[in-house]
Structures are given as structure tokens and as C-alpha cells.
Amino acid sequence: MRRAHLLGLGFMTPALFIIVFLFLAPVVLTMMFSFTNMSSGTGISSGGAYEVTERTIRLLKDQGFPETTADRLAEDTYKIDAAGLAAVQADFGKAFAQEIEAELSGKSFAGRRDLERELKRLKERPRSTRDLKKAADLFKRSILNTRFETEQAFLTSVDELDLGLGETETAELTRTAYTGWVWTTENYRLIASLPSTLRAAGNTLIYVSFTLAFSIGFGLFLAVTTFYLPSGVATTFRTIWFLPRILPPVIYVMMWKWMAWDTGFLSSFLAHFGVPPRNWMLHSDINAWVVVVLINGFVGASLGMILFSSAIKAIPETMLHASEVDGANRLQQIRYIIMPQLRWPILFTTAYQTLSLLTSFDYIYLSTDGGPGKATEVWALYTFHTALNNYGGVLQYGLGAALAMVLVVIGIAAALIYLRLFNFNDLVAKPRIEQ
Amino acid sequence: MRIALENFTKTFGETTVIDNMSLTIDSGEMLALLGPSGCGKSTTLFAVCGIHRMDGGRLLFGERDVTTLPSQQRNVGVVFQNYALYPHMTVHENIAFPLKVRRENRADIARKVEKIAGLVQIGELMARRPAQLSGGQQQRVALARALVREPDILLLDEPLANLDAKLRLEMRSEIRRIQQETGITAVLVTHDQVEAMSMCDRIAIMNRGEIVQLSSPSEMYDNPSSDFVAGFLGNPPIAFLDGTTEEGGFRLANSRVTLPIPSNLAIAGSGVPMRLGVRPEFFQPGNPLKVTGKVSFVEIQGREELYDVTLENGAVLRSIQPHGGNHKLGDEVTWGIAQDRILAFGPDGSRL
Numbered sequence: 147m148r149r150a151h152l153l154g155l156g157f158m159t160p161a162l163f164i165i166v167f168l169f170l171a172p173v174v175l176t177m178m179f180s181f182t183n184m185s186s187g188t189g190i191s192s193g194g195a196y197e198v199t200e201r202t203i204r205l206l207k208d209q210g211f212p213e214t215t216a217d218r219l220a221e222d223t224y225k226i227d228a229a230g231l232a233a234v235q236a237d238f239g240k241a242f243a244q245e246i247e248a249e250l251s252g253k254s255f256a257g258r259r260d261l262e263r264e265l266k267r268l269k270e271r272p273r274s275t276r277d278l279k280k281a282a283d284l285f286k287r288s289i290l291n292t293r294f295e296t297e298q299a300f301l302t303s304v305d306e307l308d309l310g311l312g313e314t315e316t317a318e319l320t321r322t323a324y325t326g327w328v329w330t331t332e333n334y335r336l337i338a339s340l341p342s343t344l345r346a347a348g349n350t351l352i353y354v355s356f357t358l359a360f361s362i363g364f365g366l367f368l369a370v371t372t373f374y375l376p377s378g379v380a381t382t383f384r385t386i387w388f389l390p391r392i393l394p395p396v397i398y399v400m401m402w403k404w405m406a407w408d409t410g411f412l413s414s415f416l417a418h419f420g421v422p423p424r425n426w427m428l429h430s431d432i433n434a435w436v437v438v439v440l441i442n443g444f445v446g447a448s449l450g451m452i453l454f455s456s457a458i459k460a461i462p463e464t465m466l467h468a469s470e471v472d473g474a475n476r477l478q479q480i481r482y483i484i485m486p487q488l489r490w491p492i493l494f495t496t497a498y499q500t501l502s503l504l505t506s507f508d509y510i511y512l513s514t515d516g517g518p519g520k521a522t523e524v525w526a527l528y529t530f531h532t533a534l535n536n537y538g539g540v541l542q543y544g545l546g547a548a549l550a551m552v553l554v555v556i557g558i559a560a561a562l563i564y565l566r567l568f569n570f571n572d573l574v575a576k577p578r579i580e581q
Numbered sequence: 582m583r584i585a586l587e588n589f590t591k592t593f594g595e596t597t598v599i600d601n602m603s604l605t606i607d608s609g610e611m612l613a614l615l616g617p618s619g620c621g622k623s624t625t626l627f628a629v630c631g632i633h634r635m636d637g638g639r640l641l642f643g644e645r646d647v648t649t650l651p652s653q654q655r656n657v658g659v660v661f662q663n664y665a666l667y668p669h670m671t672v673h674e675n676i677a678f679p680l681k682v683r684r685e686n687r688a689d690i691a692r693k694v695e696k697i698a699g700l701v702q703i704g705e706l707m708a709r710r711p712a713q714l715s716g717g718q719q720q721r722v723a724l725a726r727a728l729v730r731e732p733d734i735l736l737l738d739e740p741l742a743n744l745d746a747k748l749r750l751e752m753r754s755e756i757r758r759i760q761q762e763t764g765i766t767a768v769l770v771t772h773d774q775v776e777a778m779s780m781c782d783r784i785a786i787m788n789r790g791e792i793v794q795l796s797s798p799s800e801m802y803d804n805p806s807s808d809f810v811a812g813f814l815g816n817p818p819i820a821f822l823d824g825t826t827e828e829g830g831f832r833l834a835n836s837r838v839t840l841p842i843p844s845n846l847a848i849a850g851s852g853v854p855m856r857l858g859v860r861p862e863f864f865q866p867g868n869p870l871k872v873t874g875k876v877s878f879v880e881i882q883g884r885e886e887l888y889d890v891t892l893e894n895g896a897v898l899r900s901i902q903p904h905g906g907n908h909k910l911g912d913e914v915t916w917g918i919a920q921d922r923i924l925a926f927g928p929d930g931s932r933l
Contacts, residue, residue, distance in 0.1 A: 464661045465665045467659075473653050483667060487669060
């Protein structure tokens with residue numbers, strides 16, 4: 147390798163570093179997470195404990211585990227064993243303990259009442275019923291809500307319940323009771339079957355297509371109209387319309403909220419015309435969509451306006467003069483001369499904005515947060531809610547990662563299609579306008 | 582159609598570029614606006630076609646006052662210096678564009694475009710795009726586009742400036758042929774006196790926003806109204822000798838050389854500053870009025886040879902002679918001036 151090559155490699159190192167650690171590594175990690183069932187319940191550290199909870203029992207029943215056996219898991223069992231006897235000896239004396247051992251050793255009872263009845267027949271029993279109940283409780287054995295650090299300890303305790311489980315049932319119980327995360331493809335099956343993902347996909351389609359159409363259309367309108375204005379006025383208008391882009395998103399959305407609140411500008415203004423005040427951002431699905439599309443659309447239009455304006459300025463002035471002396475009026479000039487020469491900037495902006503809109507949810511998060519209900523919850527926001535932030539507080543990292551992976555795949559596919567379709571090499575190679 | 586500019590004034594901000602200019606172009610005439618860059622010739626053209634607003638005066642197309650009309654309503658055809666073809670349209674679409682925006686029907690458009698394409702001889706290029714054409718072909722397309730709508734006037738802004746030398750010769754005669762065949766009134770803006778002289782019926786030579794002289798090419802060459810006009814026309818250019826009048830003649834500045842004053846001039850008196858202009862073809866070995874100098878520059882042009890002769894006082898005369906003179910740099914020569922062809926100018930540059 148020549149030294150020049152090494153130099154080039156040296157210059158590329160920062161870029162490689164950024165690509166590997168800030169792009170590739172997160173994508174690979176996300177992919178790994180997407181094949182786990184990690185959640186706020188399992189945690190993300192390896193290893194977990196075994197615990198039967200109400201949820202475990204519900205899950206077991208759903209999975210076809212024998213119902214009575216499952217119910218037994220939740221019930222208390224009273225078993226006369228060494229540990230219980232030792233406890234009785236400490237609390238109620240040696241005599242009572244020895245009597246129990248002699249009479250009932252090795253027996254188990256499904257309820258306290260059964261054990262109490264047996265204990266009542268013993269001579270050395272405590273006189274008060276309360277003490278009798280206390281003594282019976284010392285034999286209570288339950289695995290519900292008990293955390294076992296090892297599988298061995300868990301299985302031992304399950305055995306003590308004398309449920310008579312077969313091998314497959316034991317395995318199923320162990321798997322369900324495990325509180326750590328495991329590898330699984332369940333997330334992708336869920337994505338394919340959940341109605342909420344379908345809804346998020348539909349919302350994303352609406353969001354991307356409408357916002358794109360608005361930002362390109364309005365950007366073009368601004369670029370063309372400011373082109374025909376005197377330069378001072380045009381600069382003023384462009385500056386105003388560039389504000390959405392340069393305002394901090396939080397402040398920008400705050401202004402929208404202030405405008406749309408039921409006591410805000412819009413409601414106050416419309417009150418003059420007898421329209422009852424309402425929250426124009428969240429009153430209905432349509433309201434929410436209009437606001438979401440406009441908030442994002444104005445930001446997109448700002449960028450479009452700048453790109454299209456500079457592209458129009460790049461059209462040689464004599465070409466516009468030529469069209470004028472050829473008899474073209476303003477509209478014909480826009481349609482036949484300006485628009486065809488904006489083809490490449492329009493294609494570029496479309497490609498760029500599709501990709502950024504697919505993954506962006508910041509303005510929606512700050513404004514409607516997917517509401518009302520889940521009417522404006524787009525895929526990216528749905529992912530965010532699932533994995534990182536939701537009302538219930540159950541954060542499904544694994545499912546969220548799988549949702550994010552779907553976006554990554556769609557994004558890469560769209561990028562490849564655009565590159566292919568618009569022949570990006572040509573696009574960046576040489577100017578489209580000769581002379 | 583007869584075109585008349587009356588008292589035309591144009592200002593850019595504080596600067597008055599053209600002040601109170603009047604010009605009439607006869608119907609069917611091809612007129613050249615000739616002058617150095619910045620003289621206002623392109624400004625005049627843009628005012629006629631409506632790209633620039635006029636700040637004063639009137640513009641008449643025939644009897645119609647078009648002063649305030651936008652260019653869309655003026656019916657002018659313009660060929661721009663860089664042709665300004667629409668790069669995204671084919672040749673056919675380019676030529677058809679003026680008709681298309683007037684919403685003429687498809688069949689009419691096709692017929693007219695075909696006819697004009699035949700006239701400028703680009704019939705076989707109709708499906709190409711401008712980027713696939715040579716400079717000369719682009720020029721023809723631009724011409725066809727300007728002519729297809731049958732404009733009242735054809736305006737050509739430096740149409741040959743972007744062509745190479747050979748094409749320039751060819752297009753010079755082509756444009757003239759097309760103008761004569763269509764009988765259209767045309768204005769040619771150029772800084773090249775050869776173009777102006779070879780293509781046009783009349784030349785309006787401009788300097789600093791004024792028309793200095795307006796006449797036919799040969800008249801302008803033989804009878805320039807000022808030393809500016811004399812210096813602008815002719816290649817190689819005229820040579821000037823500065824000096825003062827003296828009893829019975831003209832004395833060159835800083836020397837004892839005197840020349841007789843051309844007999845057709847009335848002399849204002851002795852000691853008046855004066856300039857004499859001598860064209861290279863009238864400074865020849867055979868002529869009677871001899872002056873002596875050293876050959877300071879030789880240019881072999883093939884058929885002809887061009888010499889610069891530096892006189893005793895440092896003034897330079899030019900001579901163009903048939904090939905074979907064989908004079909060398911530094912040779913001392915005594916050649917003669919054709920006395921009756923000397924052009925005399927007063928101190929303000931005006932012809933005497």
C-alpha cells in the first residue's frame with residue numbers, strides 16, 4: 147500500500163468511527179434486542195429468577211396448562227415437615243411439636259381449616275383458637291409471589307406442592323415462571339398480528355404522504371412567489387417562512403398549542419363568529435391530523451423553499467427573458483420554463499423528506515403525542531411509546547426494538563429505490579442547466 | 582414594419598445610460614447598433630423588446646405605441662447572445678414554444694415549425710435537445726424560434742459572438758439571407774464592425790449612450806463624422822497624426838515635418854490643433870505625399886502584409902500592402918499618403 151493510501155485512510159478514520167459506533171453499532175444492538183423479550187419486567191441484565199405470580203398463572207392457563215393444577219399453584223398448602231415442627235417447638239413447646247410429628251408427620255392439607263381440625267384433636271394443643279390458627283400457619287407452604295434465585299430451588303418448592311406434574315408441564319412452568327429475558331422471535335409475530343401496528347402503519351402512510359405533499363407544494367409556492375417579488379420584500383418573506391425551521395421545536399410547538407388551545411388564539415378569534423371554543427389540536431381526529439401535517443409541513447416547506455429558490459435563481463436570466471419575449475405569461479413561464487428545471491431539486495427534496503419523515507416523531511410527540519386516542523400515533527412514535535415511554539409504565543424493549551428494525555429496513559429499502567430511481571450519481575455529477 | 586424610438590431615455594439608479602435618443606428603423610431594413618461595450622446598444626435592444634422599462638420617450642411599432650406594453654404583447658423576436666434555448670425541450674418544442682403559449686392549434690404549429698425549420702435548414706434536428714447541438718445549430722434554432730411567430734421586428738443581440746471564426750462567416754451570410762427572404766425589420770447589436778458592415782443596410786454607431794452617426798456602411802467608412810467613428814470602422818484600423826495648423830500646411834506635433842493640408846478643407850487659421858486620419862490602404866510606397874519612418878511592426882497575413890511605420894516624432898502610420906513587399910523590422914522607408922483621402926478632425930474630434 148502506498149503512503150498516500152494510508153493518508154486517505156487516516157482522513158477517513160473519524161468518518162469510519164462515526165459510522166461504526168454511532169450508526170452500525172446501534173443498528174446491530176437494536177437487531178439483537180428485537181430478538182429478545184426484554185421489558186421493564188425482565189430487565190436487560192442477563193440472568194433472572196423464578197417466580198409464580200397471578201400473571202404467571204393467567205399465562206399458563208392461556209397456554210393450555212391444566213387449569214386445576216394452575217389454580218393449585220396459587221393456593222396455600224399445609225405440609226407437616228421438619229421446618230414447621232421446629233417452628234412449633236420454638237413457639238408452643240416441645241410436647242405439642244412431638245405430638246404433631248407422631249400423629250401427622252408427612253401429611254399435607256389443601257386448606258388451613260383441614261389442618262386445624264386435625265390439630266384440635268391433639269391433647270397438647272394450645273387452648274385458644276387464635277394460637278391454634280397461629281400454629282397451623284407455621285406449616286403453610288406457598289410458592290405464590292416467592293422469588294427463587296435458582297431453578298433447583300424453584301423445582302424443589304414446586305415438588306413440595308405434590309402437584310404431580312409431568313416433564314413437559316414442569317418445563318412449561320419453569321419457562322413461564324422465569325423472570326429474566328430470553329431469545330425469541332415472538333416480537334415479529336406480534337408485529338404481524340397486532341391491530342395496533344397496522345394502525346400505526348396506516349397513520350405513518352397518511353402522515354408521510356400528506357406532510358410531503360404539503361411541504362413540497364407549499365415550498366414550491368413560496369419559492370416561485372418570492373422569486374417574482376422585489377428582492378428586499380422577497381428576503382423578508384423568506385426569512386419569515388424560514389422561522390419554523392430555525393425555531394427550537396419545543397417553542398415552535400408551544401406556539402401552535404397556544405394557538406390551538408380552547409382558550410387560545412384560534413378559539414378566541416372564532417368566538418367572534420359564534421363558533422364555540424374547543425381544542426383545535428385534539429378535538430377530533432381530523433383536527434389532530436391537520437395540525438400534525440401543518441406543523442411538520444411548514445418545517446419541510448422552509449427547507450423546500452430555500453432549495454427551490456436557489457434552483458430558480460440558477461436558471462439563466464436570459465432564458466426567462468426569452469420566454470417573456472416568446473409571449474409566455476407568468477403562469478406559462480412557471481409551468482413551461484421554471485418547473486421543468488426544478489425537477490431535480492423536487493425529486494431530491496421528496497427523497498430526503500420521505501426518509502426523514504418516516505423516522506421523525508418529535509413534533510408529533512410534542513404536540514398531540516399520538517392523540518386523540520391513538521389517531522396520530524405514527525410508527526416511530528408507536529415504537530417510542532412501546533419501548534421507552536408509555537402511560538402504563540410497562541416498557542417492552544424487545545418489541546420496540548423489533549418495531550424500530552422494521553423502520554430501519556423500510557428506510558434502507560426506500561433509500562436504495564430513490565438512489566436507483568433518480569440516478570443519484572447523475573444528480574450530483576454536473577449541473578442540469580447548461581451555459 | 583417601421584420601428585421608431587422617440588426621445589428614449591434609460592436610467593439605472595442614478596446613472597443615465599441613454600439620454601434622449603431617437604432612432605427610426607425603416608420597414609424591411611436591417612440596422613446595426615454598433616459600439617464598444619457599455620455604449621448602451623444592448624440596453625436599447627432590451628428596451629425595444631420590452632425586457633427593460635423605458636424611463637422616458639416613446640416606442641412605436643408602425644403606428645402602434647408599445648411604450649408601456651410588456652414584452653409578451655409586443656410581438657418581437659429576439660436572438661440572445663447565448664441563444665437562451667430551453668434545455669429541457671427538443672428543438673421542435675423550442676421552436677414551437679412561442680406558438681404554444683399563444684394556444685395555436687396543433688396542426689398550425691406543426692406546419693409553421695416545419696416551414697421555419699426548412700428556412701433555417703435544421704429540418705433533421707427536430708428531435709434533438711439543445712445540449713446535443715453544435716453552436717451553429719443552436720444559433721439556427723434560436724433564429725427559428727424568434728422568427729416562427731412572424732414578429733414585427735427581429736432583434737439580434739451579438740448573435741455571432743459565441744461562434745468560432747469559420748461558423749461566424751457562414752452564419753453572417755445565413756442571417757442576412759433569412760432576413761432578406763422574410764423581409765423582416767431587424768436590429769443587430771454588435772461590437773464587431775465587420776459584422777455590422779457586412780450584414781446591415783444601415784449602421785447606427787453608438788458611443789456613451791448616443792448615436793454618433795447613422796448611415797450606410799460605405800458612407801460611414803468613407804465619411805466618418807468623427808475620429809471615434811473613423812477609428813471604430815476598418816480593420817486594420819485607421820492611424821491618427823496629431824499636430825497643429827501652420828501657414829500653408831499641417832505640422833506634426835514635436836517635429837519639423839509638415840504636410841500640406843488637403844485642398845478641400847477650409848483652414849481656420851494658424852496654430853489650431855488638428856488630427857489627421859490615414860487609413861492603411863492610403864499609405865503606400867507609390868503615393869505622392871512622402872513621409873519617412875522606421876518599420877516598427879510587421880504582420881504577415883498571407884495575401885497581405887501589415888506594417889507599422891513609426892515616424893520621427895513617435896507617431897505611427899499603418900500600411901497594408903500586397904504580399905511580396907519584403908520590408909523588414911527596422912528598415913527605414915519613405916512611403917506616400919494619398920492626399921485626397923486624408924481625413925481631418927478638429928480638436929473636439931469632429932470631422933473638418
